[in-house]
Amino acid sequence: MSELPRIHILSDQVARKIAAGEVIERxxxxxxxxxxxxxxxxxxxxxxxxxxxxxxxxxxxDNGVGMGVDDLERCYLPHATSKIRTDADLLHxxxxxxxxxxxxxxxxxxxxxxxxxxxxESSLPHRxxxxxxxxxxxxxxxxxxxxxxxxxxxxxxxxxxxxxLKRPQAESSLVRSVFVDKALAHPEVSFRLFSESELRLYLxxxxxxxxxxxxxxxxxxxxxxxxxxxxGDGFRFTIVAGEPSGARRDRKHLQVxxxxxxxxxxxxxxxxxxxxxxxxxxGLFPVAYLFLEVDPELVDFNVHPAKREARFRNLPVIHRRxxxxxxxxxxxxxxxxxxxLPVSPTLTGxxxxxxxxxxxxxxxxxxxxxxxxxxxxxxxxxxxxxxYDLSRSFQVPDEHETIGTTGxxxxxxxxxxxxxxxxxxxLYLVDQHAAHERIIYDRLKDGSAAQEMLFPVQFDxxxxxxxxxxxxxxxxxxxGVTVRRTGSEAWDLTGVPAAxxxxxGELIEMIRELCARPADFSKELYAxxxxxxxxxxxxxxxxxxxxxxxxxxxxxxxxxxxxxxxxWTEYSREDLMRQVGRx
Ligand code: ADP
Ligand code: MG
Numbered sequence: 001m002s003e004l005p006r007i008h009i010l011s012d013q014v015a016r017k018i019a020a021g022e023v024i025e026r027x028x029x030x031x032x033x034x035x036x037x038x039x040x041x042x043x044x045x046x047x048x049x050x051x052x053x054x055x056x057x058x059x060x061x062d063n064g065v066g067m068g069v070d071d072l073e074r075c076y077l078p079h080a081t082s083k084i085r086t087d088a089d090l091l092h093x094x095x096x097x098x099x100x101x102x103x104x105x106x107x108x109x110x111x112x113x114x115x116x117x118x119x120x121e122s123s124l125p126h127r128x129x130x131x132x133x134x135x136x137x138x139x140x141x142x143x144x145x146x147x148x149x150x151x152x153x154x155x156x157x158x159x160x161x162x163x164x165l166k167r168p169q170a171e172s173s174l175v176r177s178v179f180v181d182k183a184l185a186h187p188e189v190s191f192r193l194f195s196e197s198e199l200r201l202y203l204x205x206x207x208x209x210x211x212x213x214x215x216x217x218x219x220x221x222x223x224x225x226x227x228x229x230x231x232g233d234g235f236r237f238t239i240v241a242g243e244p245s246g247a248r249r250d251r252k253h254l255q256v257x258x259x260x261x262x263x264x265x266x267x268x269x270x271x272x273x274x275x276x277x278x279x280x281x282x283g284l285f286p287v288a289y290l291f292l293e294v295d296p297e298l299v300d301f302n303v304h305p306a307k308r309e310a311r312f313r314n315l316p317v318i319h320r321r322x323x324x325x326x327x328x329x330x331x332x333x334x335x336x337x338x339x340x341l342p343v344s345p346t347l348t349g350x351x352x353x354x355x356x357x358x359x360x361x362x363x364x365x366x367x368x369x370x371x372x373x374x375x376x377x378x379x380x381x382x383x384x385x386x387x388y389d390l391s392r393s394f395q396v397p398d399e400h401e402t403i404g405t406t407g408x409x410x411x412x413x414x415x416x417x418x419x420x421x422x423x424x425x426x427l428y429l430v431d432q433h434a435a436h437e438r439i440i441y442d443r444l445k446d447g448s449a450a451q452e453m454l455f456p457v458q459f460d461x462x463x464x465x466x467x468x469x470x471x472x473x474x475x476x477x478x479x480g481v482t483v484r485r486t487g488s489e490a491w492d493l494t495g496v497p498a499a500x501x502x503x504x505g506e507l508i509e510m511i512r513e514l515c516a517r518p519a520d521f522s523k524e525l526y527a528x529x530x531x532x533x534x535x536x537x538x539x540x541x542x543x544x545x546x547x548x549x550x551x552x553x554x555x556x557x558x559x560x561x562x563x564x565x566x567x568w569t570e571y572s573r574e575d576l577m578r579q580v581g582r583x
Contacts, residue, residue: 020105027054033102038062053171076107187211234295242287244279275326434561435553436534448480450495465515
């Protein structure tokens with residue numbers, strides 16, 4: 001006896017409800033889809049009205065091209081679209097929508113009314129009413145040109161889904177965020193958001209900077225936002241870049257739009273963060289908006305139901321152009337010496353060649369020669385005394401040790417932290433740790449040879465972390481760190497960087513940490529290595545080391561430590577004179 005088959009085919013109606021749930025999750029997705037449609041219809045003015053955060057009602061009204069009766073009676077059907085015809089058209093999509101799924105999905109899970117009059121006609125508008133996917137009414141109605149879409153009682157016919165809707169306030173704030181996303185990408189369009197019949201946000205047509213400022217009142221000052229442009233083969237972009245000083249502790253204002261859709265493309269977010277890396281401490285994120293327009297043939301949005309992700313063909317080129325564009329703008333925020341005070345790039349010289357100490361007219365001492373080894377930048381300075389002892393906080397060096405190249409006079413160390421320097425009518429306080437760290441960091445960035453270890457140090461690593469490490473092995477080798485896999489979880493550290501001195505155990509700890517979060521692996525590794533190899537706060541440094549650090553620091557083109565903090569402060573003679581009332 002054969003059993004009854006257990007498999008049956010779902011009815012169209014059930015299948016449609018399920019599919020609709022993928023596109024429409026909550027009022028926010030309704031608003032997203034309806035705004036896309038209004039924008040695709042070329043509207044210059046759009047209103048969104050909510051009741052109960054959209055749970056009871058979402059109404060979107062636009063002054064776009066509108067629909068005639070035939071289109072109205074079709075628009076809510078599954079796979080109904082005017083935007084593409086064949087699959088070949090998918091390659092050239094220039095509209096926000098193209099799948100013909102939105103109205104169909106909304107219609108399946110709500111009570112939908114669409115009223116529309118084509119912008120070219122002067123008759124009465126037409127209205128259709130659709131409940132749970134079925135056409136209930138179709139006839140003339142009152143209204144203006146353009147389209148008004150009303151979505152009532154969302155999920156009234158799917159109680160399981162309705163239960164997941166949040167309180168009106170929570171839903172309405174989700175709506176607001178998608179509303180703002182759309183408005184940011186279409187600054188020329190006027191947007192109004194009403195909730196319970198009250199106007200909550202009005203964004204009149206503006207330029208890009210004006211739109212951002214209006215969308216986040218009190219959060220981004222237009223004066224601190226700079227609009228930049230760039231382009232390349234098949235793409236162009238507008239960037240609105242905030243000053244480093246306006247950085248935030250979150251990524252709220254680090255936003256990426258591609259072809260006017262806000263997307264969460266990690267590579268592009270990372271490009272922006274990378275561009276700001278030398279200007280911001282760890283944990284701070286820039287205010288920066290990227291609006292990228294890519295030739296539709298080079299990008300595919302058909303990878304995510306809500307089009308939040310995309311695939312690009314020429315991502316590396318785009319990435320580079322973006323970083324370059326930011327970089328040339330951000331250079332204005334570099335902290336470096338004024339051009340009338342040239343300094344020689346002493347450090348590379350220090351390592352391999354002897355350095356001459358110039359005889360300075362204030363010093364009667366004979367010229368002295370000392371070598372790179374004395375400058376001791378390869379290794380942390382020996383600790384002369386207890387870490388930060390107040391009684392020793394001002395270390396006065398011997399006269400003959402104090403004059404560096406290019407007329408730098410080292411006066412001593414204060415607070416176990418600052419190197420005090422006089423040069424050409426200026427007083428500098430150099431943060432010894434930050435400066436040393438930056439110098440080592442730059443040196444590592446230029447690559448380092450590996451110093452092979454006599455006895456490799458064994459360590460173990462989870463297979464997962466191990467494969468991350470394998471991926472970064474070449475990068476590591478360029479830094480002078482060589483490792484070898486000796487078993488499924490067993491590794492040897494076989495070489496350490498010749499350019500800096502770091503403890504093998506510490507190095508292994510850093511590798512372990514970085515394998516667990518491999519983004520920006522080598523940058524993080526330079527930063528950790530430089531931080532650990534640099535002299536610490538409270539270290540008493542020898543005058544030779546101090547001078548080497550000072551001339552290195554003053555020669556930097558961007559005098560910030562790898563975390564983005566400034567390395568020194570300076571006071572001119574006039575500054576000081578003014579402070580004591582002499583000027
Ligand atoms: P898609 O946007 O992917 O084409 P939708 O289901 O969102 O699919 O809309 C179906 C069709 O209805 C659109 O292709 C368009 O022709 C028409 N339409 C929807 N909304 C509007 C509107 N606000 N103004 C004019 N036409 C609209
Ligand atoms: Mg659509």
